[in-house]
Amino acid sequence: MRMPDSFNKYLDETGATSRFTYRYFHELVRPRYEIRQFLRQCYLIGYTSLPLIGITGFIMGLVLTIQLRPSLISYGVESQLPVMVALAIVREIGPVITALIFAGKISSSIGAELGSMKVTEQIDAMEVSGTNPFKYLVVTRVAASTLMLPVLVMISDAISLYGSYLGVNIRGNTSLRLFFFQVFQTLQFGDVLPAFIKTFFFGFAIGIIGCYKGYNSSKGTEGVGRSANSAVVVSSLMVFIIDLIAVQITDILGLN
């Protein structure tokens, strides 16, 4: 029986990505360690994403609060507004939306950067300069995005909650202390931990897919564009897939 070509291509791609991921872990643990490059990437990937993540987080919290209020009023539980919003943000919306924005910004820029380095032979040039380009370029970027996304999500969550506090205060009246007291009283360990853990996987997937697409970019500027584009598409899709898997696992473990 013959498989359709597109299916074969999909399998090829999956296999190649797995080998790439295997190589990542293999090179991650072996010396030499590119510490300076890693810190530089943490700065570039993490710090420079802060404004974008902050603004979207703030708007998310504010809008969600305004949207939820009428429903809660109709059920007569308006006082639960801060709690509802906090649960939604911390458990699901914060990590996923932040990861999607991160994917759009970081995955595409890594894909385009490594892609253009590939087609202009910069990666070959590194190799003849006594540098392992996989360590120097890929390992540092993937490690940085794995570690930076969780931090960004925490910051985004905090800003979202502040946005939500302002949202509550548009029509109601609550103090910042009361708001956060209410929020933290309801939020449980089981709400925070799984959400926090899955962000590492989001960050890892976004980094590795961006690097894979760029590192295997085909010749020509068109190839670079295609790498950047498919890096965003695939890594955004992966965020949802990982989210789906994560929710099943937390369910099985009874952390809900």
Add this chain to the structure above:
Amino acid sequence: MEGHSSDAVIAIDKLVKKFGEKVVLNEFTVDLKRGENLVVLGRSGSGKSVLIKCVIGLMRPESGTINVLGEDVLSLDHDGLDNIRSRVGFLFQSNALYDSMTVKQNLEFPMRRHLKNIDFKESMDRIMDALENVGLAHTLNMMPSELSGGMQKRIALARTLILNPEIILYDEPTTGLDPITGKEITLLIKDIQEKYKTSSIIISHDMKCVKRAADRIAVLVNGSCYAVDTYDNLKRSSDPNINQFFE
């Protein structure tokens, strides 16, 4: 190595390189003698870049042997390969300047990587030397994107020279440059050969450059080495496979 003249710094023997079904190099054999400039002449897509990438270990051939400075490149481990690479310079067809780094950082990179504990003053001296060699000392703190194509080529050449290589592999050093800049680069290549006594493989189809720089020419046809001779002898040939380059 037996079978090759003892003064060969690179000996390529029966090299075969395939991409899938496609045979790019088919039993390619050639020697580079100490101190000479050997030009490899071939049509676009004939496998010239592939050939010199095999020499430096960036691509692995299917079979054949490559001996560089007395070492069998295909059996070297990682450190051995690094050692050879620090003695062989490579000028890339697309320059391959790191576009996120300044000119200075570009030149520093191979030094810091190959000579792990070079001190600051020596590295700075070498950078200025290399830049003065190519007449671009004032570009030290510029980004590659601020430079013209010809200047980028010269910076790339400076980066290739910075480790004082014994052998230099030039991949189309004059392609894409105007005739005057092309001539400058060619003269620079001649200068380097005389000043530092380097041996070079030069890939080119710019016949003016070939005429000026070549001591010998190897003609690459259908993946193998069709003829090796001096410029004048090849120009006189009536063989159409050779003639096509001399029109």
